[in-house]
Amino acid sequence: MPTARNHRLIRIQGIDVEYDWSWFIILGLIALTLGQYFQATNATWGQPTIWAAAAITAALFFACVVIHELAHSFMARAHGLPVHTIRLFIFGGVSELTKEPEKAWSEFLIAIVGPLASVVIGAICIGLARLGSAHAPIPAVLYWLGWINIFLAGFNLIPGFPLDGGRVLRSIIWGANGNFLSATKWATQIGKIVAVLFMVYGVMEIFVLRADISGLWMAFIGWFLLRAADASWRQTEAKAALDHYAVGDLSSPFYQTVPPEESIEDYFSAVSEEHNFRPSMVVDDQDRLIGVITPAELRDSDRMRWSQLRVRDLMVPRPRLVTVSWQEGLMDALQKMAMNNVSQLPVLGEDDRLRGIIRRDRIIQVLQNSLAH
Numbered sequence: 001m002p003t004a005r006n007h008r009l010i011r012i013q014g015i016d017v018e019y020d021w022s023w024f025i026i027l028g029l030i031a032l033t034l035g036q037y038f039q040a041t042n043a044t045w046g047q048p049t050i051w052a053a054a055a056i057t058a059a060l061f062f063a064c065v066v067i068h069e070l071a072h073s074f075m076a077r078a079h080g081l082p083v084h085t086i087r088l089f090i091f092g093g094v095s096e097l098t099k100e101p102e103k104a105w106s107e108f109l110i111a112i113v114g115p116l117a118s119v120v121i122g123a124i125c126i127g128l129a130r131l132g133s134a135h136a137p138i139p140a141v142l143y144w145l146g147w148i149n150i151f152l153a154g155f156n157l158i159p160g161f162p163l164d165g166g167r168v169l170r171s172i173i174w175g176a177n178g179n180f181l182s183a184t185k186w187a188t189q190i191g192k193i194v195a196v197l198f199m200v201y202g203v204m205e206i207f208v209l210r211a212d213i214s215g216l217w218m219a220f221i222g223w224f225l226l227r228a229a230d231a232s233w234r235q236t237e238a239k240a241a242l243d244h245y246a247v248g249d250l251s252s253p254f255y256q257t258v259p260p261e262e263s264i265e266d267y268f269s270a271v272s273e274e275h276n277f278r279p280s281m282v283v284d285d286q287d288r289l290i291g292v293i294t295p296a297e298l299r300d301s302d303r304m305r306w307s308q309l310r311v312r313d314l315m316v317p318r319p320r321l322v323t324v325s326w327q328e329g330l331m332d333a334l335q336k337m338a339m340n341n342v343s344q345l346p347v348l349g350e351d352d353r354l355r356g357i358i359r360r361d362r363i364i365q366v367l368q369n370s371l372a373h
């Protein structure tokens with residue numbers, strides 16, 4: 001989902017590569033570290049060569065991450081799961097799959113092809129580097145790129161969500177037991193164990209093994225993996241629960257209607273008499289929704305004119321309303337509510353007639369009930 005913080009960098013074969021600003025921090029850090037590394041290992045280069053090599057290597061590294069993600073995306077596309085966006089952030093990249101693969105084999109291939117691409121890039125870089133002298137700038141850049149790609153493949157194969165290794169693990173368990181949910185549960189549990197091991201090792205490195213702060217990185221990666229494992233399990237569980245129902249299953253036929261021609265005076269005295277300030281659906285004589293009105297819409301109107309004003313004059317008209325279709329999924333309905341900051345939506349049938357309303361608390365209730373089992 002494009003957010004205010006994401007920016008498009010480039011578009012490749014219909015896939016937008018986006019980044020947020022955290023990516024620049026990591027890119028800058030990599031260039032800095034590389035500069036220091038080249039300075040220490042190739043003292044004869046001179047400052048301009050060192051920093052040019054550092055900047056070029058950092059940019060090429062970035063291109064390698066994009067190739068890794070493109071490999072995932074193209075494999076996903078080949079398995080019928082279109083990918084529109086690759087997002088680059090502090091830990092690398094994520095290909096945003098529009099939906100989960102339907103077969104364990106598809107998931108396995110989509111997950112494994114990224115690290116595989118990194119290994120191939122790594123091997124090519126190291127092979128090319130060997131052709132030149134180790135202290136010339138180009139082979140030095142290629143060596144570093146080669147090893148960092150191998151490292152990238154290894155890191156991504158850590159069996160924790162949302163890393164590729166977590167998906168590979170899930171696809172293997174899924175293929176073996178045929179149950180996506182239980183495979184996800186197993187894979188996230190194993191991911192949590194790995195995450196805790198990272199954290200324990202990181203803390204040990206800080207206090208026991210080395211007594212410096214390099215262990216912070218390990219501890220931080222562990223913490224990130226732990227949170228990600230938790231989040232992806234909850235998301236999968238919630239999605240599974242919500243996938244059981246469509247909007248139509250949970251929509252309520254009990255809602256208040258008001259004819260468009262009713263005067264504001266009558267409308268207001270009716271709602272205040274009943275102390276019922278919920279939105280009223282404004283429908284025409286064919287049951288088609290033409291607007292929604294709540295007492296809030298009367299706020300700026302002149303009270304003296306309420307007997308002449310009609311509901312039609314003050315309602316929020318249909319073009320400005322957010323509605324949901326009878327057959328849409330609950331997840332879509334929740335997203336629409338969240339994006340528009342409302343707690344209920346009118347539900348429309350295929351004929352555009354109003355069929356009910358759906359409330360957020362009802363969806364949450366169903367979700368809680370299914371998760372309680």
Ligand SMILES: [Zn+2]
Nearest residue numbers: 114115156164
């Ligand atoms: Zn990957």
